[in-house]
Amino acid sequence: MSKYEKKSSMVFTYLFLSLFALLCLLPFWYVITISFSNPSLVREGEIHLLPVGFNLKAYQVILREKTFYNSFKVSVFRTLVGSALAITVQSMFAFAVSRRHMVCRRLLKRMVLFAVLFNGGIIPTFLVVCDTHLFDTIWALIIPVAFSPWNVIILTSFFESLPVSLEESARIDGANDLQIFGRICLPLSTASIATILLFIAVSHWNNLMDGVIYINSSRLKPLQVYLNDMVMRTQMQDMFADAGDMELPTLSIQTAAIFASTVPILVVYPFVQRYFVKGVMIGAVKG
Missing domain, CATH: 1.20.5 (Single alpha-helices involved in coiled-coils or other helix-helix interfaces)
Structure with a gap:
């Protein structure tokens, strides 16, 4: 050419x-x-x-509504706590599976791969949530999605690519597995952890179905459920306390709420963008 x-x-x-x-x-x-x-x-x-x-009239109406604030707080709590729990569980499990001396390592990796290809489905998961008394609690939005097999595979691949000599040197100095994970592997895997954490946080923030299925109480409904209810409305007079606000068209209120709900992710993304660019290259180059 x-x-x-x-x-x-x-x-x-x-x-x-x-x-x-x-x-x-x-x-x-x-x-x-x-x-x-x-x-x-x-x-x-x-x-x-x-x-x-x-x-800015539409935004003034949205920001005066208590339901929006309540749903916003639920989504923030869910995203922060859920992301922290998920990245902790997934990274620790991936580190354990990546260690060659781990008992039943191959069996666990096959179980994770099987979970990527097949899942329990909505009805079995719903029954588990009900039987564990998580239904209609904030933890129904956090615990069932704390483990992602696909993220575990990505993190396992990265941990396996770290030099074995680092672990051997640490063991000679008397470090145990937890110290090796916290002091050696985590600092070296900042890009991968930040990338997976971004995926988890965006998933928590945008997830709609679990809020629809597992939550009945209006005070526990996340922001996406609130937005879905708003978009499905054809008339919004019931949400206005001020009669003057009724003159606002439904489309203005809906678009203002949708844009306001995306602001947190838009604010967070620039801070993790440099890690994201590095993280997406995990496993792309070998040798």
Whole structure:
């Protein structure tokens, strides 16, 4: 391939990827535009590429609603506690399975692989949640998803790639498995841990079905269930305490709530982006 052909191929690739990224961003930009536009113009259908008649009335209504705050707090608690528990369980299990002296190591790895291919399904999981008295508690959103077989496989692959000489040196100095895990493996696996942690946190924040299935109490419903209920509404007069707010179109309220719910993830992602770029390359290069 000539130099000109290579350059043309790169230009076409970058152009295609840019257009694809733009198509992915358009729905999100549409939500932002409507949420910041003048409600009266939104009602009339005058929606443009940029917000028309910049207005924060929809956000003021959302931020005054107690249900939104309560659902937001539930999602924050679930994401923080659930992510911490999940990354602890998964990383420790992956480290144990990656050790060559681990008893029944191959059997455990096969069980994890089997769990990747097959799962219990919704009804058996629901029965387990009920029998363990987790139903309609905040822990029903945290404990059942604390173990991810796919994440364990990724972390196991990374731990196995660490030099065996580091572990042998640590054992000569009198370190046990827990010290090797905490003082050697974890510092060397910052990128992989941060990447998996990001996946776990986003999954907790965006998960809808477990809140629908396992939660009946309105005070324990996460933010995604609240947003789903809001989007499904055709009329929202019942959520307004101020009669003046009833003039706001439903679409403005919905888009404002959706954008407000994405802000935490948008704030967190830039801080873990550099680890994410390194983490996605785990296992891509050998030798």
